[in-house]
Amino acid sequence: MPPSSLHYALVTVGTPGQTFMVALDTGSDLFWLPCQCDGCTPPATAASGSATFYIPGMSSTSKAVPCNSNFCDLQKECSTALQCPYKMVYVSAGTSSSGFLVEDVLYLSTENAHPQILKAQIMLGCGQTQTGSFLDAAAPNGLFGLGIDEVSVPSILAQKGLTSNSFSMCFGRDGIGRISFGDQESSDQEETPLDINRQHPTYAITISGITVGNKPTDMDFITIFDTGTSFTYLADPAYTYITQSFHAQVQANRHAADSRIPFEYCYDLSSSEARFPIPDIILRTVTGSMFPVIDPGQVISIQEHEYVYCLAIVKSMKLNIIGQNFMTGLRVVFDRERKILGWKKFNCFSPSTSENYSPQEARNPAGVSQLRPLNNSAPAALYDSLLLMLILVHLAVN
Template sequence: MVLLSSWRSCDGLGTFGYGLHHRFSDPVKGILGVDELPEKGSADYYVAMAHRDRIIRGRHLASINDQSPLAFSGGNDTVLINSLGFLHYANVSLGNPSLSFLVALDTGSDLFWIPCDCQKNGCVKALQSSSGVVVNLNIYSPNNSSTSGVIPCNSTFCKQSQCSSASANCGYKVAYLSNNTSSTGIFVEDLLHLIRDDDQSQAVDAKITFGCGQLQTGTFLEGAAPNGLFGLGMDNISVPSTLARLGLASNSFSMCFGPDGIGRIKFGDNGRSDQRKTPFNIRSTHPTYNISITKTTVGKNVSALEFSAIFDSGTSFTSLKDPAYTFISESLNSQVPERRHPSDSQIPFEYCYDFSVNQTSYVIPDINLTMKGGDQYSLTDPTAVIQTTQGGYMYCLALLKSEDINIIGQNFMTGYNIVFDREKNVLGWKASNCYDEENLSTLPISPSHSPAHSPAAVNPEATENSGTNSDPTVSPPSSYSPKLKPFHYTLAMLLLSFLAIV
């Protein structure tokens, strides 16, 4: 969620990481016993996620260290509730005594803020599921933390031209491009609690500056980021920048997403020497994780069309403008044998194909993106399988047509450890099942037939002649799609029909 406007008045560095979960993952759904979310693989499931992407799309318009990594004090398991409208979230702990907050992870914005000393109707204080379970959300107050401090207006950090008094606070207001959404409050500092991610689990506390969000508007009151937003952008106020400035981690982080909605984010991760990479296109004003694609290959079709795109973990589906969208879609369409599904306004994807009777697998041509610098980025699974109302199946190219900006969404990142290296200004990637560092590999990883519990299927070495073979021996169980790949667990919606604000 990129801000529209805002005001406010190494060597030896460790890395730390924590697990992240998608709202629709089975472990998350089990926490609250929510049983009325869209069925995985159903048309409603994909409609909900595509709708959520459209709501927040406006956001874009405006070497391994030798220390043990760090994790948030609660450890790697971050499953608490499934009531967040963003793709992925993590549980973070602040202050003394410590309070936990379930925060949305957003690479499209910079500020980390949490609900704090809320004005009337300015924060979401609880969420209620359709089954009646109420989850109370923590609300922060600097007065209740012995390690907290309010940033004064006359501080060098605040840089306000005028202060009403010497004791005035440093205020902020961030207006996002999404549906008149904003956060207003004051800047405070407090301890972010971390631990070394090793056998000793040494405690590490980081003094960070963040937003005490007293008044939220728009989608923040309608289910999106009800308990805070964790900015991962390039600005100095972002958490990655802060940790680097404190000397706790290098100015880099990685994100990886598994097939069951569980992944990791690691601060200070510069990746590995054998990872592939491409430079960022850095703008002078509000830089983003923008890269250039110089060639696109879909099976036997090759295009030398060059275009730029933003790698955004906060978007479910990749969306491309023409001519890139049409080239990929029509190239795939000309090389698959299945009958194309008739146009259906209930399905967010344009290119879908019906399974024949007794069909349990399908093969699509390999899709490879050549990045600036020459390294290849192979899509592990750019499709989605949807169960029809008649009980049959169809698979779709999970690509949306954009009118304004090119976004590489999470579905095109699945199966990789993606490194956002802000020191070298490069994007890195290496195949991973997103569970164990030892599994970072360029070799294929066994495909998963039990998506709620198994690692991701990764096959980055497939050639354009071999095609992408989809689970050739698996019969579709009645309860889920026959090919539910990793990104299906990263699709989200605003929960307006499933969760009510208490």
Template sequence: MAGSVHPFHHRYLLFLLLIIGAASTVSIAAALSLDLHHRFSDRVRQWEEDHGLPGAWWPEKGTAEYAAALAHHDRVLHRRSLADGSVLTFADGNATYRIDNLGFLYFAVVELGTPNMTILVALDTGSCLFWVPCSLSPGIYSPGQSSTSQKVPCNSSFCNLQSNCSGANSNCPYFVRYADDSSSLGILVEDVLYLRREDATSKTVEAQITFGCSEYVEGMNTALPYGVFGLGMGNTSVPSILSSKGIILDSFSMCFGVDGIGRINFGDKGSLDQEETPFNIDNRGFYNISITGIEMGNTSIDLDFSVIVDSGTSFTYLSDPVYTKFTESFNAQVQENRRKPDNSLPFEFCYNSSSRYSFRRPNISLMAKGGSKFPVSHPMLMFIEKQQNVYICCLAVFKSHGFNIIGQNFMTGLRVVFDREKLSLGWKKFDCYSTGNSSTTPLQNLSPAPSPAPSPGVAFEPSTSAEAPKPTSNHSQQIYPPYFVPTSNGKS
């Protein structure tokens, strides 16, 4: 946050003081000399490793990752000289809303164009492009009705589909497909996104950004038209654009409230007491971290695997052997009887419960690289069986094939910081209402559609496919809509 000193800087100040302290033992008549070492040098790396700090996670000298890290470091210094450290959020306020009938995703209200148009968008850290529906519905957003709108030409650095262009000055097309096979296509435009400072001034900031103007959407519920606000690490994401212009520090935070109300703040680097782990370098723009084990109640599971942290995926996906070890350990420590497989429920591990609050589960923590614990406070989803009035508690984890994703259900109850400057993920148990004042625009006029929409999920290149669970046709006929269950922690 503005005015605070980051722990990273504390460590290097300490490093400098240690050098000065060692030099002070030399004769006063001798000239004081200091050896200066680059942040990524072998000497500094060794010193960090000897003191249990994250030097071992830095890229090896001479590798492509090493060169990329140096270039990233230089860009960060330049951006810092431009940004004043202010935290920004949307002009309508920093509140976000989990809408269960739209795939259990978090949404925010954004304002675009001149005059400004209000649009509902799903917040997705698993993809980079921000796009909104244009010709799909009247009164949403139209480039022709905004005096500040400009179409992006094919020779722009933001245009990733130049091979599909008829000429350098023709309109740049975009196409994005998500893990559940939903997709959006259209053209790129540039216009004003309205933000405001999260301080006493609440000053409005007009940021010129590039985003997608969607002309066709497939696989998403369009009864309530909404866009997807990509927050990934690619150059087309809004955090990347804002930080490259020096408007914010290259970091943002999202708070995921237990009650479905959250927060988002751009330029927020979190607090000194938060847990952290480094990102794995991922050229696809994902927030990828390493997990070294799982604490499940009275059991510790030694596993090494990487996961994508994705707010745009409703639930959590684990591939084998992680999925099997996770679910078997969970099942062994639950006292309630497991239900037989049921086509009306999309989850594999479900249990009958006598009431909303009687189900007890083991404590769950993911052990992140570096030793930090990522607490999983709300892994369960509850259904109510209509005919027998039975409460059904399900472990909201799906088995995947070849990829692991921490969905937003595992982030519930946390403030998660995506520090792209430091290349680290931070988190802390948090009350989202304590993050400051917020304008909580009511959503009465944004009535959700009656049927759930597919999760935007992680965005993949068009040549890549991924399996996602599909709800069964008789699901809504047998059980009431699900909601997150306030289960009790504790060893069984």
């Protein structure tokens, strides 16, 4: 199997602060950390300098969410009125997190000439039992839910008036990026309306056409944007059209089927080449905006000195999911206030440029998130964006 690739961010929670490297997931809502965890054993190497478990009793600002809270969805399962349980079940087979809800502070820092520390009271899950992919290092240090529901961190920050009800994520091609809470738009971005299902709200949009190289076609389908999914999953007819059109235009030897690789279309790389010319893939939205796929593939090591380039799309039976690989090289704006998805090619380390950036120029203070203020007012005012550094981590999942 090729390694799974997820973006993580360092976040600091509690008093005194404990730092965790959490996976970022727009496909789920709750922020949870491994906590008093009998049902899971995160690897000690989950993150350099990060804590293994969140321990509420060691934080003077931690308090349990009571059973009668509006945030408590499992009130009928409360064993005590003082503590609300939670259980999150994920799409991956047998994958879940359960425990109880707590409130604590998340540390933020203003990004200006005189940085200020801001403590935002948020809600999170104290995860006592993890199952499935979480035991295979999918999110060994916790999961940062960025979904639409009111329990997600973007929702809480907006409810408290700290940021606008929007955020963006920038995925650098070098594996480093950032998440920016409160970021709504730029004047030159492409955008399209979000198709929000009230029963199961996700960041979904309608695609009305696909172009692969010199082959455009009309095709209507709905797809979800999910940063918690490494690769892109497409059902027919979109999957067959893209893969076959791609294959017809690639001048390379197709690699024989390999049960270790989940991708159907892979191509042999010679020792002298890292890549070969590939056709552009562009998705046309219902508004006519064009979503460019910067690099849809992944280079995989088959054995020593032998590599293949794979079109990193997995065939799905039903759901269409745009994963992280299709978002690489873009800043994607999840504007929940305007119900808009926006995007543009972007330099993750400078708001105004798109090339020649240097990760060394954008280092965060260790364990502290960054917040850029709208003006020079006190930290309680509205801020235009909260910044977190993202790190792409490759995890070998069997």
